[in-house]
Amino acid sequence: MTPTPAPTPAPTPAPAPPAIVVLGSTNMDLVAYVAKAPAGGETVTGREFRTVPGGKGANQAVAAARAGGEVTMIGAVGNDDFGTRLRSALAHSGIDTDSLRTAEGPSGTAHIVVDDDGGNSIVVIPGANGLVTGLACGDEAVITSAYALLLQLELPLSAVTAGARAARLHGVRTILTPAPAAPMPPELLAATDLLVPNEHEAAALTGRHDPLLAARALLDDVPEVVVTLGAAGSAYISRDAPEPVFVPAVRSRPVVDTTGAGDTFVGALAVALGEGKPMPEAMRWASAAAALSVQRHGASTSMPYRQEIDAL
Ligand code: RIB
Secondary structure: OOOOOOOOOOOOOOOOOOEEEEEOOOEEEEEEEOOOOOOOOOOOOOOEEEEEEEOHHHHHHHHHHHHOOEEEEEEEEEOOHHHHHHHHHHHHOOOEOOOEEEEOOOOEEEEEEEOOOOOEEEEEEOHHHHHOOOOOOOHHHHHHOOOEEEEOOOOOHHHHHHHHHHHHHOOOEEEEOOOOOOOOOHHHHHOOOEEOOEHHHHHHHHOOOOHHHHHHHHOOOOOEEEEEOHHHOEEEEEOOOOOOEEEOOOOOOOOOOOOOHHHHHHHHHHHHHHOOOOHHHHHHHHHHHHHHHOOOOOOHHHOOOHHHHHHO
């Protein structure tokens, strides 16, 4: 008798895409690639110039969308050519831009120097981002529908705080990247669920240069902290589990441009958490996303798609 073939196992269903809202900045990145960044007062000749859609908010939105989230962006672009390009780059990544305003005046720009080690220095001119001082009509309803609200500090603090408050009111998880590092109002920290600084931001916020001590100090303000440690990985600590969990970085070669690596990490982390992955697993997945992003040029242009993250 011919044995009955075993049934083919049903494929694991893809998790429902978590709804992520980003309230944050959009910048056109004006990037100069040089062997070595100039010192103060020095002039150097660079190798190449590129314009790349960026901004910490938009980068996190693109990272989350490519990682599998259903993403809406709240913020503003200017009514210039950069604004048109920034908006269409977001839409091209599948991001809902209905809540992205077009403001009178220039879009935000970031003036970036990237050296041969992939390191960078950045000057941001806020432009339209600086005009987002609070939530507009309809923004709160958009936030209410999300699993998580992603925030950074490239919009005026009044807007970031209003967003966090609205999210907290409706039980939406708030994930705040305190970059660029700046003192934050207590109302913002009180409405933050998860803070994700890098080691330099953690030190700037607390005055402690040991990232773990800095993370512990931040637990006075927020219930959960993930500190990103560059090539050393990331560490998680919470009020409920004060023993730190370290997750090593995924190795990455070659490193060509680290711009937006932290944003990639946060966007992917939010998606993984929204799909119900436990924190250490979510951090590992986000690390893989960041590792892929540093192997490519630019911020939003370097962000990996879900299949690439899974494969790594
Ligand atoms: O985090 C990287 C981003 O910082 C760049 O895209 C640039 O726009 C600045 O905002």
